[in-house]
Amino acid sequence: MVFSIVLGLGLGFPLAYALNSFFAYKYNDCGKHKGNFKHFAEKRIKYTSKKSELGIIFEESRDLGEDSNPWDGYRFH
Amino acid sequence: MICKCPNCGDAITYSIEDKSLKCSSCKSSFDSNSIITEALWSQLETMDFNIYKCSTCGAEITVNDVEAATFCGFCGQPTIIFDRVSSMAKPQKIIPFKVTKEEAEKLLSRRLKKSFYTKKSVKNIELDKVCGIYVPFWVYDIDYSSSVLLSGKFPIIIEKKLLTRYFRRRGKCSFKNVTFDASKELENHYSERLVPFNCKEMVDFDISYLSGFYADCYDEDQDTSEYSVLNMVKEAYNSKIKQSVHTAFQVKIEYDVASYKIKSAYYALLPVWFLSFSDDDINYTMMVNGQTGKVVGATPFVKSNFNKFTFLSGVAISIPLIFLINLITDYFTKFNLFILITLFSIGLIFIGKKFLNKLHESLYYTTLHKTKRFANNR
Known part of the structure; x- marks a missing residue:
């Protein structure tokens, strides 16, 4: 006990x-919540592109897997 | 700012209910064009301000031709001396006050009544210092794009380590109406909480909206605020990019290359009610978004009340827990149960501390002398 x-x-x-x-x-x-992504960008989904997810229009979205050298063949734009 | 009534000569102010200029004595309503003459309006591409300097606190007070000032807006002292005339950019946009003084007071008193561990006297405190201030803000429209390399953990263990997977994301996003406080006197971490403002209700600047309210000019220029705004946008963008990875956890950004284009940036005045009250010689300055009615700030918190309540609730919670633990001791070894509960308790203390730290941070901004100076004794 x-x-x-x-x-x-x-x-x-x-x-x-x-x-x-x-x-x-x-x-x-x-009023603890500061301005965030939702306040400034999310509404854009409605009038930009149907491909748009979360307000961001993805031009490239790839899973590179478990490549130990993720920089190989990768070029930033 | 004060405008004179053409009928009786008394002060006319902008009426939030009627959305027009109204005389406080004869109750006449006026269109802004009839008060602000064509000649004056044409000069308002830039506004000529008389700059006064307070001999007590050194603050610079900008007063335009139609405005009368009898005291320093920052320290409340009447000892202000004429310094020089300066031309300043006229605000391009304004969001007129939508929340009245009475509504702002009601919103705050409702929050005070709801608050925990606060003295009864504070819950019914008289708010005698309430002022509506048009706070200067920079409003940005920004196109942001970036290429990001992310890494995340996968729940497969290889060589005693969780498998790491990599993800590539290239995208763009338009940020509209990103507001950033352009006043050095107001702490940015505090004013950030006032958002969101509904910028659809923003109108072209008209000096008549200022009548009956205080208005400050920007003292943080666009270039200085640009860096902070871009950081804000980057943070928001990256947090959303992380959410696009659904197949892994502990996602982090390994590398990102970003580019941005500022489509537009303009200077706007946004409405804020500042409500001050004192408790135990500590001044609290809370804010109410003059458009949406969002209350910002921390209400007084009495540590001894908190400790008392924690002790009493601790005793109340412990009694059923003792019986519960007594029942489950047959299913666990004493050592395992001890370790489990100790770890759980440490976790709870850590969580509690985190909440209290956040509250104290908010209290710090609410009681900040800088905020008090910005709002009090106007």
């Missing part, structure tokens, strides 16, 4: 600390 009490308190207090910190952050910090 002593073992359970020690572990129960050892888990209960950190859990309470994490929960209270979360609520303090959630309710005391207002």
